[in-house]
Amino acid sequence: MTRRNRKTSILAAVVAAALSVTMAGCSSGSGDSGSSETGADGWSRAYEGTQLNVIGEATANTQILEKQLPDFEKKTGITVNLEQAPYDSLVQKAVLDFTTHKGNYDVLSIPYEYLGAFAEKKYIAPENDFLKGDAKGAGDDFSADDIIPALWEASSKWKDNWYGMPSNSAVMMMFYRKDLFDNADEKVAFKKKYGYDLAPAKTWDQYRDIAEFFNRPKGAEAGGAKLKDALHGVTVAGKRHVATVLEWMNYSWTKGGDLFTDGKPAINSQANVDALTYEKELTKFAPKGFTSATWDETTADLQQGLAAQAITWGDTAGAMEDKSASKVVGKMGYADIPVEKEGDKPEAHLGSWTYSINADSKNEEAGRLFMAWALSTTTQKALAEQGGLPALTSTFTDASLVSSLPYWKQELQSLKEAKSRPRIPQWSGISDAMALALSRALSGQTSPQSALDDAQSKIEDLMSGSLPVTYQ
Template sequence: MKTFAGRLIMGGIASVLLQVAQAGAWTLEEAAKPYSGATVRVVGEALPPLEALAKLAPQFEQATGIDVEVEMYEHSEAVNKVQLDLNSRRGRYDVIIQPHRELGKFATNGHLLDLAGFMNDAALRDPTFKPEEQLYEKPWKEISWYDGKMYGFPFTVLNLFMWYRTDLLSDPKEMEGFKAKYGYDLAPAQNWDQYRDIAEWFYRPDQGLYGTALQAKRHEALWYEWLNFLYSFGGDVLDVKSGSECGPVIVNSPQAVAALDYYKSLLAYSPPDSLNYFWDDVMALMQQGKVAELIMWNDATYAVAVDETASTVVGKVGFDITPQGEGGKVGQIEGWSYLVPTYSKNQQAAFLFMQWMMGYDRQLEQHLNGGATGRPDVYAAAEVQKLPYSNASMAAHEAGRPKATLPQSSEMTDILVRELSSSLTGEKSSKAALDTAATEISKLLGSCAPMSYPAL
């Protein structure tokens, strides 16, 4: 018995040592050899994070012999290009970088590769890549997983937070005048009443300065921006706990109506063409120093706060989580994920590239050049902590609220964009617009989504 037990113990030790040796022996160069000469085609949104990826890709090419081609398009066009390719099953793209609202539709239609097989493949999996330990779990599970399956990794973990002009809010004359009118000190807004007061105070169109700027175009940007107000006011679209759940429709609740009424009120302090603005337009206004405060994406902060070739307000912009309402200080879980289509002809090479990009060094470099990493250890890096928006971004991750990733999510978004726009243009009241949206969303989702607040 002792001899058998000894052999068993020694055999176990030998097995562990073998695994350690194998883990230590893994290299990207060896893993990539079978795929040398392949081309990985990547498609995503034309913003600094993807531009940073394109600059990093030659390092991967040199190490592996695998070519990387990157296509960049405006948000809607990037989504449409992928949708056409998936529906045609041509397999043009090997890595699709897509917003998470598309995830349920892609997954349920069989368009996406479940990555569990590659993660369990010792020939492909870098043993130092441990996403369950290295990523913000909550955002990763929301934006890259569906129905318990892992389809990808976060390309960007996004949120919207408040941007404000520190030079304006700290100007002694502005502080004196503001307190004389409103009865309290001028400082970054902590609630929505303060936000509106600041927008009103700095609304000076004759000087080329506006209090705020809304992304009020009939575009996905309108839906994304308004969700921050909706959540903060204590509302939601569906009464559910996660994005993949179906549940009662509450988008026409009193809290939602109040959120839309408030949002509309900010048009009075925005540029006259705000109904034609989306994120690129309002970002440009801040870059040009023409707006005092606004709600904007964390992956656009680099272009305003760091890039002196594009921004006139570098060193003059502060960042904070969105102001507090009845629902507290909340944000939204959003992001774009690396995904591999089932029709890709280079799936293994695509996985190797995604895995490589998720490494600490690449994530750090991408983040410093306009990215929005999903790795908390990158946020902890000294270089990142020096960035003026890092703490606000981390706080927004913690306060994030998930939104629908159901197969019908795109249609839900379209309904809300249309109805929000109809209210902003004055065609409908806030209540009428949201009643219509609630009715149509309930009909779209079926019996799992009854209306909690019947339309009048």
């Protein structure tokens, strides 16, 4: 995942920019002029000749989907111009298009935390009839019933309406160096030092011990080999960036915290302070550059064998097993995020994105077919086989994928444990306030308590007139 931090609210900044910036329209073709022919596989060709303009985050899922586009054109006669952009840039482009009503993008893959803001402003169109009806024009290999229910609801349902389909089933989980954990000498040394067996962490205390144990300098030994580079016990995101907020929320939730309690901000609760204090302790075992790290850097650390474990996004697991780029192919293990004490219920941070149709699009029908094709069993399996993450139950339970992808079972398990962050219209401001507070505490500029007290005050001001939060 690639995202650049913004110091001010993305929505506010882009709305201001919209007053002076325009985008050239690039949609072409009308959905009403094509043939009514239906192909043998059931896909409608009624919009043949239409060009769709789609934007998605620059991730493996989008890159892999782009390779499959000739299949969509073959089935429907619809061509797709697929633009890819980093997280923040994508949101900026989306909001600019929405606020200027240019309709440059027909279909947008949006981060689900913006669902409430975009739906409330009527920037995206409800798709109840198509999504919960007969999916008119979709082919035989599409079934809405196959979409993972909890994932779909979190990513696409706002109040009484459905606004699209999940475009990414990203969920956070624990990555760990299986080869190091399985090494006999490491097992003996760990038990001698800590008094219990070395195994993937079940609790945060164990996670901290393991981070300390595997934190070793260049030239030391790990797993029976001399280290060419330093090995860090853990890698974390610590930059003033949404990546830092989302990682911290795992520590918060599993330690009993949350952003809201009884509909009111609870940023500086004791549980949240404890979670931030704990994460600050972990940074002793992280790369020195963690204060500039987002999910991109944590992914690179893991992929290059520079860290023993991390709490990170499941949609980067494919990168770990990529023989052309990874030094840890076959060496990585995947597990539940640790909990405060054994027996507690695991939770995992959901990071889904959503295909939605621009309310200003003139190609809504063709856009619906694109969404259905992207969520068809044919496309989803191809996505999975090339390292992406699907959103269908059938793809996650496909026997060939389960047997060939070492992270596959854990992805589905973590999705079952997933919890959503707030999707309310004020999310952008909340994220900004939290990113500043967390980065300052993790870098040692202020204490966890002081940082969260400051964030509490800012978020209370931001939410003034909108409390209590009754739907998120």
